[in-house]
Amino acid sequence: MNNKQDRSKFLNVLDNAVNRFADLSSYFNKVIIISHNDADGISCLQLMQNLLYRMNLDYDYFIYNRSVSWKSYLEGILSKRNTDKMAYIFTDVGSNLSELIPIIEKRNEMFFILDHHEVETDTDITSHPDNLSFINPTLYGFDGLEHIAGATLTYMFVKKLYPQIIKQGWLAIIGIAGDSLKSMDKLKSFNKEIYQELLAEEIFEDKEGLILFGSMHNSILNGLKYSILPFIPGLGGESNVKIQTFLNGLNINPKKEVKNLDPYEIEQIQKQGGFESYGHYAILPQKGGLLSFAFEHALLLNILCFKNISAAVSIIQLQSITRYAKKVYSEYITNLAQNLKILSNELPRYETEKAIFIKIRDEIPPSNWSDTASFSTVNELLDPYKILLLGGLEKKSHTIKLSIRCTRKFLKKNDYKGVNKIISNIKRELGGTGGGHKLAGGIRLSTPSYKRLKQNIEQYI
Numbered sequence: 001m002n003n004k005q006d007r008s009k010f011l012n013v014l015d016n017a018v019n020r021f022a023d024l025s026s027y028f029n030k031v032i033i034i035s036h037n038d039a040d041g042i043s044c045l046q047l048m049q050n051l052l053y054r055m056n057l058d059y060d061y062f063i064y065n066r067s068v069s070w071k072s073y074l075e076g077i078l079s080k081r082n083t084d085k086m087a088y089i090f091t092d093v094g095s096n097l098s099e100l101i102p103i104i105e106k107r108n109e110m111f112f113i114l115d116h117h118e119v120e121t122d123t124d125i126t127s128h129p130d131n132l133s134f135i136n137p138t139l140y141g142f143d144g145l146e147h148i149a150g151a152t153l154t155y156m157f158v159k160k161l162y163p164q165i166i167k168q169g170w171l172a173i174i175g176i177a178g179d180s181l182k183s184m185d186k187l188k189s190f191n192k193e194i195y196q197e198l199l200a201e202e203i204f205e206d207k208e209g210l211i212l213f214g215s216m217h218n219s220i221l222n223g224l225k226y227s228i229l230p231f232i233p234g235l236g237g238e239s240n241v242k243i244q245t246f247l248n249g250l251n252i253n254p255k256k257e258v259k260n261l262d263p264y265e266i267e268q269i270q271k272q273g274g275f276e277s278y279g280h281y282a283i284l285p286q287k288g289g290l291l292s293f294a295f296e297h298a299l300l301l302n303i304l305c306f307k308n309i310s311a312a313v314s315i316i317q318l319q320s321i322t323r324y325a326k327k328v329y330s331e332y333i334t335n336l337a338q339n340l341k342i343l344s345n346e347l348p349r350y351e352t353e354k355a356i357f358i359k360i361r362d363e364i365p366p367s368n369w370s371d372t373a374s375f376s377t378v379n380e381l382l383d384p385y386k387i388l389l390l391g392g393l394e395k396k397s398h399t400i401k402l403s404i405r406c407t408r409k410f411l412k413k414n415d416y417k418g419v420n421k422i423i424s425n426i427k428r429e430l431g432g433t434g435g436g437h438k439l440a441g442g443i444r445l446s447t448p449s450y451k452r453l454k455q456n457i458e459q460y461i
């Protein structure tokens with residue numbers, strides 16, 4: 001990320017790409033959208049489909065989950081005809097320029113990349129191939145998590161060509177809620193501006209109250225038990241009896257819905273529960289139940305993207321949740337709350353000056369290691385100035401699989417050298433496979449390498 005913000009330069013690049021797309025659109029006979037497999041990516045996809053439909057363009061879409069290289073992924077998608085009458089639009093993905101530019105250079109199609117992930121490149125990115133329009137606000141000093149979600153960027157692009165997209169602006173709200181992991185009063189920059197613009201148009205409702213993300217649609221009993229943002233130590237993942245006793249002591253009906261708590265009850269819960277979590281959240285009034293809560297809707301999409309991608313793509317268009325999705329959601333949130341409780345209470349850890357190792361045996365299943373690591377970091381359940389390495393022996397591969405996470409506080413203290421940098425240092429000395437971004441990543445190591453890493457972790461940070 002560039003440190004100095006240059007809003008007009010970014011908006012100028014966006015305008016140029018919009019104009020280029022508009023000028024060429026009547027010439028295209030097909031457009032392919034490629035989007036990311038998360039809530040933000042699915043929201044981008046819907047926004048873009050709306051535009052292409054309005055423009056009478058024939059389109060198709062694919063979802064990219066980053067498990068394979070762009071080269072092998074695109075081999076199955078790029079058409080043999082290689083004609084300039086086609087365009088590819090990437091949303092919420094596509095900033096791996098050192099992989100993508102060599103591919104794009106050899107093609108005749110037009111490529112539009114709208115992404116907010118940090119750019120990975122070893123080459124000079126001021127000179128792109130002629131058939132690429134690359135729009136990425138992180139090049140102009142904006143933070144892809146705090147300032148602009150993928151869906152915010154896509155919404156801005158679409159709105160310039162199709163102003164009535166504002167009616168579908170709730171899609172951008174889902175993307176923002178899914179990526180920012182914060183209450184809506186903490187939004188900044190473009191995210192905040194789009195949020196306010198859509199609020200003024202009454203596209204959604206903004207409410208304030210107790211924030212128990214993951215369970216805003218629930219009773220206060222389930223809210224405290226299954227909240228994952230914040231996870232509340234002492235109540236999260238605990239027994240019903242324990243939480244009921246807590247609420248009875250405050251004279252609050254455990255069945256009262258989180259959204260109906262009055263200010264005095266909210267104050268009491270926070271004071272006696274030993275946590276602070278008050279803020280704004282977004283409601284989508286045209287949807288019912290869980291889907292009417294933007295954060296929970298986004299979380300459901302994120303979960304479904306891993307379990308069943310076609311269910312994710314279809315549920316964003318529904319007004320009420322399916323039985324299947326409801327079951328997947330409640331299993332996920334129950335396990336995560338339970339795992340965060342186990343992590344904060346029971347697991348032995350090995351700490352050095354800058355790192356925390358948590359070795360899991362059978363306490364948490366391997367498929368949940370990654371999310372448990374992420375949410376323990378987001379909630380700062382462990383020392384936020386240390387990097388977390390959580391994992392254990394993966395039986396099928398006979399390797400040690402580690403999820404590595406750090407906070408923004410850690411980055412600030414360590415010269416912005418994050419997880420991806422540490423992983424490449426480890427790979428250089430100890431081998432293994434893996435990768436990641438500044439805040440999150442993973443690596444697989446042999447057992448001897450893991451032992452050496454544990455002994456000398458400071459030298460890799």
Ligand SMILES: [Mn+2]
Pocket residue numbers: 036040041092116149150151179
């Ligand atoms: Mn995103």
